[in-house]
Every structure is written in C-alpha cells, then in structure tokens.
Amino acid sequence: MSEAFKPNKSLVAKTFGRAAVHYDDVAVLQAQTGDELLDRLSLVTLEPTTILDLGTGTGRNVSALSARYPHASLYALDIAPNMLHQAKQSYRATLGLKRWLPKQKQPSFIAGDAEQLPLADNSVDLVFANLSLQWCDLKQSFAEIARVLRPDGLLMFTTLGPDTLYELREAWATVDDYPHVNVFYDMHDIAEAMMQAKLAEPVLDMDKYVLTYSNTMALMKDLKVLGASNVAHGRRRGLTTRSALHKVAAHYEQFRTENVLPASYEVIFGHAWAGQPAKQVQRDDGSIAVSLDQISGLSK
Numbered sequence: 306m307s308e309a310f311k312p313n314k315s316l317v318a319k320t321f322g323r324a325a326v327h328y329d330d331v332a333v334l335q336a337q338t339g340d341e342l343l344d345r346l347s348l349v350t351l352e353p354t355t356i357l358d359l360g361t362g363t364g365r366n367v368s369a370l371s372a373r374y375p376h377a378s379l380y381a382l383d384i385a386p387n388m389l390h391q392a393k394q395s396y397r398a399t400l401g402l403k404r405w406l407p408k409q410k411q412p413s414f415i416a417g418d419a420e421q422l423p424l425a426d427n428s429v430d431l432v433f434a435n436l437s438l439q440w441c442d443l444k445q446s447f448a449e450i451a452r453v454l455r456p457d458g459l460l461m462f463t464t465l466g467p468d469t470l471y472e473l474r475e476a477w478a479t480v481d482d483y484p485h486v487n488v489f490y491d492m493h494d495i496a497e498a499m500m501q502a503k504l505a506e507p508v509l510d511m512d513k514y515v516l517t518y519s520n521t522m523a524l525m526k527d528l529k530v531l532g533a534s535n536v537a538h539g540r541r542r543g544l545t546t547r548s549a550l551h552k553v554a555a556h557y558e559q560f561r562t563e564n565v566l567p568a569s570y571e572v573i574f575g576h577a578w579a580g581q582p583a584k585q586v587q588r589d590d591g592s593i594a595v596s597l598d599q600i601s602g603l604s605k
Contacts, residue, residue, distance in 0.1 A: 331527045331530045331531055332362075332363075332365075332531060333516060334436070334514055334516060334570055334572075335362065335365070335435065335436050335531075336365065337514065338435055338436055338463045338514070338572055338574075339365060339366050339369075339435040339436075339463075341463075341512075341574070342366075342433065342435050342461055342462070342463055342574065343366065343369055343370075343373070345461065345574070345576070346373065346433075346461060349459060349576075351430070351431060351459055352374070353374055353377050353429075353430030353431040353458075353459075354376070354377055354378065354430055355377060355378045355379075355380070355428060355429050355430050355431075355455075356370055356374060356377050356378070356379045356380065356429070356430065356431045356432075356433060357380045357382060357422075357424065357429045357431070357432045357433065357453065358370060358379065358380065358381045358382065358412075358433050358434075359382055359419055359422075359432055359433065359434040359437055359438075359450075359462075360382070360383055360384075360419065360434055360435070360436070360437020360438070360440075361381035361382060361383045361388070361389070361392050361414075362383060362388050362391075362392065362435075362437070363388060363391040363392055363395055364381055364389075364391065364392025364393070364395040364396050364414075365395065366433065366435060367379065367381050367392060367395070367396050367412050368395075368396055368399040368400065370433060371396075371400075371410070371412065374431075375410070376410070377410070377430075377431075378410060378413070379410065379412040379413070380412070380413050380415055380424070380429070381412045381413070381414045381415065382414075382415045382416075382417045382419075382422070382423075383415075383416065383417075384416070384417065384418050384419070384440075385416075386416050389414045389415075389416060392414060393414055396412060418441075419434070419437065419438065419441045419446040419449065419450075420441055420442055420445040420446050420449060421445075421449065422449045422450070422452070422453050424453045425453070426452055426453065427452075427453070427454070427455045427456070428453050428455070429453045429454055429455065429458060430454075430455055430458045430459070431458065431459050431460075431461070432450050432453070432454060432458070432459070432460045432461070432462070433461050433462075434450075434460070434461070434462035434463070434464075435462070435463050436463050436464065436465065436572075437462075437464075438462055438464045439464045439465040439487070439489050439490075443490055443494070443495060443498040444498045444501060444502070447498050447499050447501070447502035447504060448501075448502045450502070450504070451502040451503055451504050451579060454579035455579060456579055456580065457578060457579060457580070458578070458579040459576060459577075459578055459579075460504060460575075460576060460577050460578075460579075461575075461576045462574075462575050462576070463572055463573065463574050463575075464489070464490070464495065464572075464573050464575070465487075465489045465570060465571060465572060465573070466489055466490070466491060466492065466511060466571030466572070466573045467488065467489050467490070467491050467571065468569065468571040469486075469487075469489055469569070469570050469571050470486050470487075470568060470569065470570070471569060472557060472560045472566075472567060472568065472569060473485075473486050473521075473524065473553075473557065473568065474486040475556070476521070476553045476554075476556040476557040477553055479552055479553070479556045480549045480552050480553060481549075489571075492509050492511060492573055495509060495573060495575065496509055499575070499577050503580070504577035504578065504579070504580075505577060505578040505579065505580040506577060506578055507575065507576075507577040508575065508576055508577070509573055509574065509575045510573070510574050510575075511571060511572065511573050511574070512572050512574065513569065513570070513571060513572070514569075514570040514572055515567045515568065515569050515570070516567070516568045516570070517565035517566065517567055517568070518565065518566045518568060519565065519566070520554065520566065521550075521553060521554040521557045521566060522550075522554070524566065524568050
C-alpha cells in the first residue's frame with residue numbers, strides 16, 4: 306500500500322478518541338460483525354486462559370467474551386484512551402452488581418497500539434479483533450499477534466476490504482485525485498501478511514454488508530461520528546467547499562435504489578493459529594503464494 310494511503314496512527318487515535326461518546330449510536334456494522342465473529346468462535350474447540358480484545362473500542366465485545374469464557378483473564382486494548390474510558394463504563398453497566406462477585410474476573414483495560422503490543426511473548430491464547438486491523442500496518446500487527454500468541458493460540462478477526470464505500474470513493478473521484486475514503490488491503494495482501502508472520506493455517510472469507518441512508522450528508526455524518534473519516538497520510542488538508550460536497554452528493558445519486566442510498570462494506574473474516582504456516586509456497590523473489598482454497602471458507 307502506498308505511503309499516501311496508509312493511516313496516520315496519531316490521527317486514528319485522535320479521531321476515535323473524539324468519537325468515543327457517541328460511537329455506539331451509529332456503530333451498526335461493528336455490532337453486526339462483532340456478533341458474527343463471536344458466533345464463529347463456537348466452531349472451534351478452545352478454552353483460553355488469556356484473551357486479548359484488540360481494538361476494543363467502547364467495549365461491546367468485552368462482556369460477551371467474559372460471559373463466554375468466565376475463567377479467562379481478559380485484556381481490552383485500544384489506541385484511544387477515551388474509548389477505553391467508555392469501555393470501562395459499558396462493562397460496569399452491563400454486569401451491574403455482578404462485577405463485585407468474588408469469582409468475577411475484571412478485565413484489564415490497556416492503552417496501546419496493535420503494531421506494538423504491550424504484552425509479553427507467548428502470553429495470550431485468543432486474540433479477538435473486530436474491525437480494528439484496517440487501521441494498522443498488517444505486517445507489523447500480525448507479527449506482534451504471532452509474538453504474543455501461545456502455541457496453539459488462535460487469532461479471530463474482521464477487517465475491511467478494498468471495495469468498502471466504493472460508492473463514496475467514486476463520487477469523490479469526480480472532485481479531485483486526493484484520497485477522501487480510506488483504502489484497505491485485499492484478501493491476498495492480508496493472507497500474505499499472515500503467512501509472513503508465520504501464523505498457521507490462515508483462512509479468509511468475505512461478506513458484503515450494505516447500510517442505507519436518506520442522503521450523502523447522513524452517511525458522512527455517521528462516518529465522522531464513528532471516527533472513520535479519512536485518516537490517510539495523503540488526504541487533502543483544509544476545508545472542503547460546499548460546491549465540492551454538492552458535486553459528490555449529485556454523483557452519489559446514481560446509486561439510489563428504493564429511495565435510499567447504499568453504503569457498501571466489504572468485510573473480510575479471518576482466523577489463524579500460532580505456529581508454522583501450512584501449505585506455504587516460497588517463490589524465488591521471496592514472496593509467498595497463497596492458493597485460492599486457503600482464502601475461502603471457514604474451516605479448521
């Protein structure tokens with residue numbers, strides 16, 4: 306991925322920090338993918354003693370993971386301290402007085418970056434990452450995840466693919482050549498990064514989600530509330546003119562169906578195990594070829 310399109314990590318932290326208070330009001334996609342990822346955990350036999358909720362956000366999945374694995378120690382990590390504050394409040398509200406029970410384990414809320422995890426080697430049995438890795442350098446993040454996973458530990462994640470918000474990207478392309486919509490890795494890049502990190506048996510599959518809006522400004526407002534507005538290094542600085550916004554809105558109208566505007570998301574689901582990668586093919590140039598059967602389906 307070009308440097309201009311890579312996320313600015315300090316800006317990621319700031320935008321998500323500002324979004325923390327109202328994030329759950331509009332986090333429809335995050336809730337849907339989080340529930341699906343939790344459901345997929347039932348397909349594997351795993352009794353983790355230590356869990357990392359990587360990119361915990363407002364902590365929606367903390368209570369669910371705690372309920373599923375009540376005897377496990379749980380680390381909730383996020384790059385934005387304000388998100389962690391919301392996550393703590395959410396956890397307390399969800400558990401109520403149960404959190405004071407003698408055997409009730411309390412999550413540890415940690416400010417940190419997925420590219421530099423503040424955890425020891427071989428210290429985690431399950432890494433759960435719902436829509437957080439798209440804001441990272443995947444090679445660094447997967448290498449860090451591989452480092453902290455114990456033997457036979459499991460990574461379960463979702464991330465966004467390159468067709469995400471293609472309607473909005475196409476509409477902005479009528480205005481200028483700057484990246485106004487974040488650019489995301491495709492499945493082959495993700496698989497290659499997993500293999501390079503020596504994560505074993507990587508499996509990826511993709512699903513399409515579509516949210517609908519009455520108009521373009523409603524979509525942009527939601528993206529801003531989510532903290533998911535453009536955070537690329539090469540984004541255009543300065544204020545966007547009203548005429549540019551009108552041009553974007555006018556072009557977006559071509560996608561209107563049944564009186565609503567679609568916002569498409571390409572969600573990539575993945576899992577892998579700690580250890581040496583299986584069925585790896587090393588090319589002469591040092592790159593890794595991944596067969597199509599390795600990036601389709603969900604099987605262990």
